[in-house]
Amino acid sequence: MTDLPTTPADNRPYSPGLEGIIAGESSLSYIDGERGRLLYRGYPIGELVKGGSYPAVAELLWTGEWNPGAKLPCEPVSPTVLTALRALPRDARPMDALRTAVSVWGAERNPSWPATAEQARSLTASSPSALAAFARIRQGLEPVAPDPELDLVPGFLYQLNGERPSDESARALDAYFIVGAEHGFNASTFTARVISSTRSDIAAAVAGAIGAMKGPLHGGAPSEVVEQIHEVGSPDRAEAWVREQIANGTRLMGFGHRVYRAYDPRAAALRQVAESMERKPDWLALAIAVEDVALRVLAEKHPDRPLKTNVEYYAAPVLMGVGLTPDLFPAAFALARHAGWTAHAIEQGAANRLIRPDVRYIGPAERHLPGA
Secondary structure, eight states: OBOOOOOGGGGSOOOGGGTTOOOOOOSSEEEETTTTEEEETTEEHHHHHHHOOHHHHHHHHHHSOOOTTOOOOOOOOOHHHHHHHHHSOTTSOHHHHHHHHHHHHHHHHOOOSSOOHHHHHHHHHHHHHHHHHHHHHTTTOOOOOOOTTSOHHHHHHHHHHSSOOOHHHHHHHHHHHHHTSOOSSOHHHHHHHHHHHTTOOHHHHHHHHHHHHTSHHHHOHHHHHHHHHHHHOSGGGHHHHHHHHHHTTOOOTTBOOSSOSSOOHHHHHHHHHHHHOSSOOHHHHHHHHHHHHHHHHHHHHOTTSOOOBOHHHHHHHHHHHTTOOGGGHHHHHHHHHHHHHHHHHHHHHHTOOOOOOOOOOOSOOBOOOTTO
């Protein structure tokens, strides 16, 4: 056997998971992991949660313009999409149902490339209706038509439950949708940009992004937080439980982040919303107690490795508080991230270059079949 000649890729540093690699430029969001800051087009996430709405934030991401009065009612589920949802097994995962709905939407609408804000609005307004329809179909219930007077988040809850949500529930879920709307080149968003870079349409980009988010390393943490909180049981057990988990080397769900070394600003915004709910369930008080203990013990055990609360920790109390079942949590996250995924598809199309990184070959040297 002979050695293979080196290529330019062989001499470049390799970063597993592309960590630390600049893979593009974007004007959509800025993440400061060291100081715990997140900006959407320059606006701090806390201000957007306090003074905005999900439709206003989505329009900001799509167009760059801030319009606090922006509206985005849910769109009806088309008969074609509804037929596809009815054909799914009732035990299908909600993320699979949502991915199917987006794919069928794309096949039916045949959106052109490059992606546009109008396409983004339509797809973002259609997906909540599709998810709500599937959630009811699997319970043996008929889907509920959207109420055109309701904005996207209360409209989703209305179609899910068959009754108008309280202002408190709608506001809490709206806050969750805002903090979940965009977060740089995470796995699902990068997937959407790669697909968009091939000049594939916005539905293909979002369907691929949903597939990436379906993985438990990306979209599954909030439901695991629920299990963790239930396992603790009561505030007086929090200290012993946390210390036992850390001693056993068990990961505490909802703490630590690939980017943030300070307290996740999205978690801070959601905690404020959760604490402002008038009807605080017992598990919300328990979640706060567990967090306080966990942060203290983690700082004690790992003084040189900051592990702070991330957004998934308070996503769980908010999503439970508005009545979503844990298996709907990842799909709700995907609904929220529609604004960011579609905004990235628009941005990619505006200055496109096919995303095609190099790879370093580490296989056998050149060899020949026996007898060749």
